[in-house]
Amino acid sequence: MQSQTASDAVDYAASIPNNVNLAADRRVLKALDRWHSTYLDWWRQMGPAGFQDALVYLRTAVGVGKDNWAKFDYVKMPEYRWGILLAPAVAERKIGFGDHKGEAVWREVPGEYRGMLRRLVVIQGDTEPASVEQQRYLGKTAPSLYDLRNLFQVNVEEARHLWAMVYLLQKYFGADGREESNELLSRRAGNRDKPRMLGAFNQETPDWLSFFMFTYFTDRDGKMQLESLAQSGFDPLSRTCRFMLTEEAHHMFVGESGICRVIERTCRAMVDAGIDDPHDIGAVRKLGVIDLPTLQKKANLHYSLSLDLFGAELSTNAANAFSAGIKGRYREDKIDDDHRLTGDTYPTLRLRAGRAVLVDEPALNALNMRLRDDYTVEAGRGLRRWNNIVEKCGIRFIFALPHAAFHRAIGEFAEVHTTPAGDLISEAQFNAGRGQWLPSAQDGEFIASLMKPQIEPGRYAGWIMPPKTGINRMPGEFEYVKIAS
Numbered sequence: 027m028q029s030q031t032a033s034d035a036v037d038y039a040a041s042i043p044n045n046v047n048l049a050a051d052r053r054v055l056k057a058l059d060r061w062h063s064t065y066l067d068w069w070r071q072m073g074p075a076g077f078q079d080a081l082v083y084l085r086t087a088v089g090v091g092k093d094n095w096a097k098f099d100y101v102k103m104p105e106y107r108w109g110i111l112l113a114p115a116v117a118e119r120k121i122g123f124g125d126h127k128g129e130a131v132w133r134e135v136p137g138e139y140r141g142m143l144r145r146l147v148v149i150q151g152d153t154e155p156a157s158v159e160q161q162r163y164l165g166k167t168a169p170s171l172y173d174l175r176n177l178f179q180v181n182v183e184e185a186r187h188l189w190a191m192v193y194l195l196q197k198y199f200g201a202d203g204r205e206e207s208n209e210l211l212s213r214r215a216g217n218r219d220k221p222r223m224l225g226a227f228n229q230e231t232p233d234w235l236s237f238f239m240f241t242y243f244t245d246r247d248g249k250m251q252l253e254s255l256a257q258s259g260f261d262p263l264s265r266t267c268r269f270m271l272t273e274e275a276h277h278m279f280v281g282e283s284g285i286c287r288v289i290e291r292t293c294r295a296m297v298d299a300g301i302d303d304p305h306d307i308g309a310v311r312k313l314g315v316i317d318l319p320t321l322q323k324k325a326n327l328h329y330s331l332s333l334d335l336f337g338a339e340l341s342t343n344a345a346n347a348f349s350a351g352i353k354g355r356y357r358e359d360k361i362d363d364d365h366r367l368t369g370d371t372y373p374t375l376r377l378r379a380g381r382a383v384l385v386d387e388p389a390l391n392a393l394n395m396r397l398r399d400d401y402t403v404e405a406g407r408g409l410r411r412w413n414n415i416v417e418k419c420g421i422r423f424i425f426a427l428p429h430a431a432f433h434r435a436i437g438e439f440a441e442v443h444t445t446p447a448g449d450l451i452s453e454a455q456f457n458a459g460r461g462q463w464l465p466s467a468q469d470g471e472f473i474a475s476l477m478k479p480q481i482e483p484g485r486y487a488g489w490i491m492p493p494k495t496g497i498n499r500m501p502g503e504f505e506y507v508k509i510a511s
């Protein structure tokens with residue numbers, strides 16, 4: 027049962043749009059106002075390079091209900107209305123799992139779990155600006171105004187997700203929350219001295235194919251993590267994450283539809299040219315489209331980097347967060363068990379006698395593994411759609427996710443090498459096969475050679491299909507971005 031209270035209405039006239047009654051919360055308002063100016067400096071310095079004065083047809087969140095929560099209009103990105111929006115409170119919500127199951131949810135930070143909560147909020151917050159930094163130069167090579175607009179939409183919303191976490195820090199964590207909020211603006215993706223916290227957020231996003239793979243695979247980790255945090259017994263975190271998830275759907279759509287458009291373009295070009303061997307890379311590339319094996323390599327890279335974001339297969343951090351009622355499982359509220367997991371086991375991928383095998387482990391310790399499994403199921407669904415496109419064109423090629431042990435830097439398989447099928451090999455064998463399994467420097471150069479900007483309204487670069495429908499049902503010629511001259 028959901029009930030909407032008066033405080034759920036969004037105050038849109040305030041300098042920081044919000045539905046948390048900031049106007050009555052002088053201390054937090056003051057802290058956020060101060061942070062806002064540092065934030066804008068960060069946005070101008072690290073946000074989309076070269077487009078700060080462009081008018082972008084953006085979606086802005088103006089409510090938190092299921093319908094009509096967004097409006098579309100031309101906005102200059104630095105003037106985007108980044109707001110603090112929590113999903114409506116659920117009346118009499120109870121903690122759904124762990125040692126406190128059945129107790130009323132917390133509206134304040136429970137003292138005993140303060141450190142754990144702060145760490146999770148900071149890690150979540152750190153990824154959001156990191157992705158903006160990683161994608162900062164992509165605008166210069168956009169395949170269309172439609173895609174350019176989608177990039178910027180993702181960027182402003184990831185930045186709003188930073189606001190969401192900073193609100194929690196400023197409101198609930200006092201002086202250290204303030205300090206962490208500033209730190210979130212001082213780390214930088216890929217910086218040697220002050221890198222972002224998680225591995226995948228220090229990688230480059232060098233081209234649009236990487237951007238689509240990132241939004242397909244890495245934003246989907248974001249979805250899984252947010253779903254788990256949306257189950258939290260700390261109600262402000264739960265409500266914040268629930269609203270973030272409404273925005274997240276579009277990010278994954280951008281990735282999913284982007285990859286499908288690339289695959290379709292490639293397959294059609296092959297059919298038109300009478301090429302039926304997808305592995306004749308030279309011939310396919312001459313058509314100015316991205317060959318399917320290179321797409322598979324990009325998927326291998328981004329999937330394996332994203333698996334690292336789930337942490338180690340066995341984790342006492344994850345067990346503690348669950349028992350504390352702070353971070354649940356994916357769709358915890360839909361799972362039919364005792365929600366405590368004491369005594370349960372979960373089949374967990376372990377390295378045993380030189381092979382990756384499933385071993386029953388205490389379920390509480392295997393929560394990262396379980397969430398990763400849920401992720402793999404969802405990530406796999408898109409590949410079926412990719413394969414359908416290929417099959418419809420009569421081309422014999424099948425996309426597949428690599429084995430979870432492949433190319434890993436975190437957890438059970440961090441120290442070993444495997445093939446994409448999961449067979450253990452030596453480092454020398456891995457280095458010899460690497461160029462077939464992961465994007466090589468030559469692949470990168472080829473993709474880069476295709477990344478020429480196309481900024482005529484309604485036109486698309488030759489390596490990607492136009493989308494099936496426009497944003498907010500706008501027509502094909504619509505000028506999604508008015509680039510300042």
Ligand code: BYC
Nearest residue numbers: 153157224225244245248251334335336337338341343344
């Ligand atoms: N890189 O016990 P473990 C998103 C560390 S994406 C570097 O397994 P735990 C988005 C770990 O910190 C979602 N270090 O850890 C997407 C620990 O260090 P300490 C972001 C790593 O806590 C696209 C040690 O290894 N949100 O929103 O069970 C665009 C032992 O590990 C990594 C969240 O992640 C790594 N990949 O699991 C924009 C949710 N993995 O403490 C945005 C919040 C592990 O021993 N985070 N380590 O020094 C969490 O729930 C957990 O912290 C993690 C790690 C799942 C990340």
Ligand code: FE
Nearest residue numbers: 154184187248
């Ligand atoms: Fe996000």
Ligand code: FE
Nearest residue numbers: 245248274277
């Ligand atoms: Fe996202």
